Amino acid sequence: xxxxxxxxxxxxxxxxxxxxxxxxxxxxxxxxxxxxxxxxxxxxxxxxxxxxxxxxxxxxxxxxxxxxxxxxxxxxxxxxxxxxxxxxxxxxxxxxxxxxxxxxxxxxxxxxxxxxxxxxxxxxxxxxxxxxxx
Numbered sequence: 001x002x003x004x005x006x007x008x009x010x011x012x013x014x015x016x017x018x019x020x021x022x023x024x025x026x027x028x029x030x031x032x033x034x035x036x037x038x039x040x041x042x043x044x045x046x047x048x049x050x051x052x053x054x055x056x057x058x059x060x061x062x063x064x065x066x067x068x069x070x071x072x073x074x075x076x077x078x079x080x081x082x083x084x085x086x087x088x089x090x091x092x093x094x095x096x097x098x099x100x101x102x103x104x105x106x107x108x109x110x111x112x113x114x115x116x117x118x119x120x121x122x123x124x125x126x127x128x129x130x131x132x133x134x
Contacts, residue, residue, distance in 0.1 A: 073088045
């Protein structure tokens with residue numbers, strides 16, 4: 001006689017659990033957060049290589065004594081690790097640098113605004129260079 005009684009108790013317990021689960025709401029995302037905050041951002045490819053980064057570089061002084069202001073820097077990096085596009089901004093200057101492909105060292109374009117002046121510097125791998133100033 002215990003078997004039918006235990007079946008009834010088990011059935012009642014199952015009904016109570018089903019009722020409790022039916023009243024629960026499904027887990028749903030609460031919406032998109034309005035801001036993504038952090039100290040840096042890196043985007044990596046399928047092999048784990050950093051392909052883009054956005055960082056805030058602290059103010060610093062070089063070994064020669066040159067002072068650098070705090071700077072926000074965006075880098076776009078090739079699959080071989082060359083930062084080909086750089087966009088930087090600080091309180092004193094802002095600029096865009098476009099570098100040639102991997103294997104080049106002197107092919108680039110720099111558009112810069114520093115203080116109250118601006119310039120555009122173009123350089124080829126063969127060393128030819130042109131600087132444009134207003």
